[in-house]
Amino acid sequence: MDMFKDKKTRNDIILGIAVIILAAGIWLVSELLKKDGEFAVVTVNGTETAKYSLSEDAEIRLESENGGYNILVIKNGKADIIEASCPDHVCVDQRAISKTGEAITCLPNKTVITIDGEEEAEIDFVS
């Protein structure tokens, strides 16, 4: 079995380049659609549980359904998770968010923080 056959290697490279272009495309579109957000929206297990204005600094403890928690901090117009009960701490490692469409996700606690724009913009988005 000759795995370094030229044609296959060429196809591998084409595949690699294609997916990188695809990733860049998705990223570009999402960057262009981003706007400064107004609210941090907390979603636990698929239901919206709370909404906090980004203009007021705050520190909130979010309880999840499995008994875990995430500490959400709102500071200088940005929302960030600084502490969590989950073992992997992926949510803590994620950067602070402030633009619409950005999200911080904690899979073990089924908690997602998203950013919302003005109410108006939201209606546009739905329609």
Next chain:
Amino acid sequence: MKTKKVAMLGLTIALAMIMSYIEALVPLSFAVPGIKMGLANIVIIFVLYKIGTKEAILVSLIRVILVSLLFSNVMAMAYSIAGAVLSLSVMWLLKKTDKFSVIGVSIAGGIMHNVGQIIMAVILLGTEQIALYLPVLIITGTATGVVIGIVSGLVINRFKNIRL
């Protein structure tokens, strides 16, 4: 022949689990949140190429179930299974076309593992915004896929003259 296969599958499942364990010991999460090396995929690709598709499915699913039970929680199992199923399906398809080398197959596997988990997250959490994390995971999946593909290719080559 049958005993040999049972022994072979037991061995590869154990190996895949050890790979997952090593991966848990060396988290890459600090660099890019949520990424993994996908070491276990070396074993899955090896089984796919050297033993068979059915066996690869078996090894992959048993590995996911055992690893989730041992090292993480049942919630994580849903994500892992979604990733494993999509990843293996696409790798099998690409291998079947015979147009890509092990590296191409591995790249697709790495990316699709991430895509499967994102799809599961969107379904379970009901937040489409998670999908915006895709570009990052596609790029890291490609990078780890190349490395895993090269290693898998080397391993498969060593077994060129050995029938399993």
